[in-house]
Amino acid sequence: MYLKSHRSPKSKKPLKHLCKRSSVYIICFAAIFILTGLLTTVSPAYRVSSNTITNWTSDLNSSTFLYMMGLENRAFREAYPDDRELPDISNLLFEMATNIRPSDTRSLLGQELPGFLTFQNEIIVAGEGTDYTNLPVESAPPLEEILKEREAVIEEPEQQQDPVKKEENEVQPSTDGRDAVFIYNTHSRESFLPHLPDTDDPDEAQHGEVNIGKVSERFAQALEANGIGSKVNQTDIMTILNEKNWQYHQSYKASRNVVKEAFAGNGDLQYAFDLHRDASPKNETTTEINGKEYARVMFVVGAKYEGYEKNLEIANELHNLIEKKYPGLSRGVITKKGAGSNGIYNQDLSPNAMLIEFGGVGNKLEELYRSADAVADVFSDYYWDAEKVNAGQ
Numbered sequence: 001m002y003l004k005s006h007r008s009p010k011s012k013k014p015l016k017h018l019c020k021r022s023s024v025y026i027i028c029f030a031a032i033f034i035l036t037g038l039l040t041t042v043s044p045a046y047r048v049s050s051n052t053i054t055n056w057t058s059d060l061n062s063s064t065f066l067y068m069m070g071l072e073n074r075a076f077r078e079a080y081p082d083d084r085e086l087p088d089i090s091n092l093l094f095e096m097a098t099n100i101r102p103s104d105t106r107s108l109l110g111q112e113l114p115g116f117l118t119f120q121n122e123i124i125v126a127g128e129g130t131d132y133t134n135l136p137v138e139s140a141p142p143l144e145e146i147l148k149e150r151e152a153v154i155e156e157p158e159q160q161q162d163p164v165k166k167e168e169n170e171v172q173p174s175t176d177g178r179d180a181v182f183i184y185n186t187h188s189r190e191s192f193l194p195h196l197p198d199t200d201d202p203d204e205a206q207h208g209e210v211n212i213g214k215v216s217e218r219f220a221q222a223l224e225a226n227g228i229g230s231k232v233n234q235t236d237i238m239t240i241l242n243e244k245n246w247q248y249h250q251s252y253k254a255s256r257n258v259v260k261e262a263f264a265g266n267g268d269l270q271y272a273f274d275l276h277r278d279a280s281p282k283n284e285t286t287t288e289i290n291g292k293e294y295a296r297v298m299f300v301v302g303a304k305y306e307g308y309e310k311n312l313e314i315a316n317e318l319h320n321l322i323e324k325k326y327p328g329l330s331r332g333v334i335t336k337k338g339a340g341s342n343g344i345y346n347q348d349l350s351p352n353a354m355l356i357e358f359g360g361v362g363n364k365l366e367e368l369y370r371s372a373d374a375v376a377d378v379f380s381d382y383y384w385d386a387e388k389v390n391a392g393q
Contacts, residue, residue, distance in 0.1 A: 121341070124312065125319050127298070127332035128287075135334060136298055136357050138187075139279040140248045141203040146238050152195050152210035154365065173384050174227040178268040180383070181223055183216045183275065184233040186255040186345075190277045194364045202279050202361045208236070210365075215358050216275050218369045222376030228383055231266070233258055252342050259346050259353075271383075272353040274345065276300075282362030287328040295359025295367040297322070297375060298331035302355075304343025308335070310351035318354075321378045329374055331357075 121135055191207035193200060213234050220230035240254040241247070255274070263269050278285055278298070285296050299315035301308060315333045322330040337343040347353040356375070359368050 121338065122303070122335045123332060124301075124335055125316055125333040127296070127319070127323070127330045128328045129284075130298075130332045134280065134284050136300065137279040139203050139205075139361075141206065143238065143241055143248060145204065146189050146206040146248075147208075147242060148204075148206070150191075150196055150204070150207055151198055152191070152207050153197055154195055154210060172227050173387070175229040175268075177229060179229040179231040179266060180268060180270045181220070181228055181230040182233065182259070182262045182266075182269050182272045183220055183230060184235065184255060184258055184262075184272070185212050185216055185276070186237055186251045186274050187276055188213060188235065188237045192277065192359075192363055192365065192368075193361050205279075205361045206238075212275055212277050212358065214365060215277075215368045215372050216273075219273070219275065219372040219376055222373045223380065226376060226380035228380055229268075231262070231269070233262065249342075252344070252346055256346050256349070259349055263349065270352055272346075272350055274353070274355045276355065276357050277363070277368075278357045278360040280360045282360060285331075285360030285363055286367065289326055289329065292370060293367050294326070294329055294374065295363040295371045296329055296331050297359070297371055298357040299333040300345065300355045300357060301333065301335050302341075302343045302345040302347050303335040303337040305348040307351065308347065311347045311353060314352060315354060318375075318379060318382060321382055322375065325378055326374045329371065 121132075123130065123132065123135075189206040189208060189211050191205045191211045193202070193205050195210050196205060196207065199205070213232075216232050216234075220232045223230040235255075235258050237251055237254045237258075241250060244254070246254065259272055262272070287294055287296050299319055301312045301315050303312075312333070312335065319330045319333050336345075345353075345355050347355065358371055
């Protein structure tokens with residue numbers, strides 16, 4: 001007689017589950033190994049670039065990443081905002097895969113309709129005639145086209161006139177030789193068709209000398225006339241791009257060092273202005289004030305960084321002050337943060353950093369100079385009022 005070994009069905013289940021789980025782990029490990037091998041051996045032309053990954057994730061809220069980390073570490077769950085709903089994982093994966101947000105039809109239409117992505121920008125304050133059909137247009141020609149040598153003509157007599165100063169009986173405050181304002185041009189060769197006789201193509205409105213830099217110089221002169229020390233940086237960002245073999249969309253990366261070095265080297269600097277010109281036609285970028293034509297201005301604030309609200313507050317206030325003193329000069333204030341835009345514009349370096357579009361490709365320098373004088377006049381009032389408030393605290 002012998003005893004027959006007998007195992008109950010239940011005793012086999014743990015072993016069976018262990019085998020299944022081990023198989024899943026092995027398959028997942030093998031899949032990761034194969035995927036890693038493909039990503040590292042595939043031709044560079046077919047690799048997923050960092051820019052692509054940025055486009056996938058640029059519109060995801062920071063709390064989403066916090067939630068995803070919380071799936072692995074409970075400590076991150078404690079930091080998740082109480083007032084924010086948990087993200088829908090299926091929607092999240094769909095948005096990352098397609099760059100389309102089901103709750104926003106603009107993200108779908110923007111992939112198919114040229115120019116529709118501008119609707120991702122938000123009009124904070126609309127100036128006279130400003131709507132989503134005539135927001136600033138940024139032309140981005142190839143770098144070799146930007147660096148071409150072109151003939152330029154300047155024949156405007158008013159350009160030789162000095163900026164308007166305060167009346168003699170007014171007490172003129174002064175920064176006493178200190179430079180409080182830093183002015184530069186990220187798109188340093190943006191020029192104007194009226195001064196380029198050999199072309200009428202907005203994409204070819206680029207020049208090494210007759211460009212937006214002259215408006216920066218005039219703006220600085222006008223600020224100086226109002227007692228505010230100003231420093232203009234004439235670094236040719238386009239040349240830097242060419243030397244580093246960078247693309248046009250990396251312009252702000254190149255100008256970022258210029259701004260950082262300026263603030264690091266001068267503790268008196270309080271404000272930074274990045275001046276640009278729009279690629280929109282003249283009828284959208286020009287207004288008449290007291291019988292003279294002015295190039296209209298627009299304030300652009302990046303909304304892709306923490307604390308942009310402070311920059312936006314100043315832009316809104318300057319727009320309102322311009323409207324009171326020079327009605328119709330300002331086209332308004334917009335924010336940019338969607339796909340296809342930088343969304344930061346180096347404004348994260350200072351809450352007092354501004355980006356202003358001065359006129360457009362069809363404006364003459366005399367029109368731009370009038371606007372530079374006007375904006376300097378308004379900003380001077382703003383600056384000295386702020387100084388009085390700070391002095392009284």
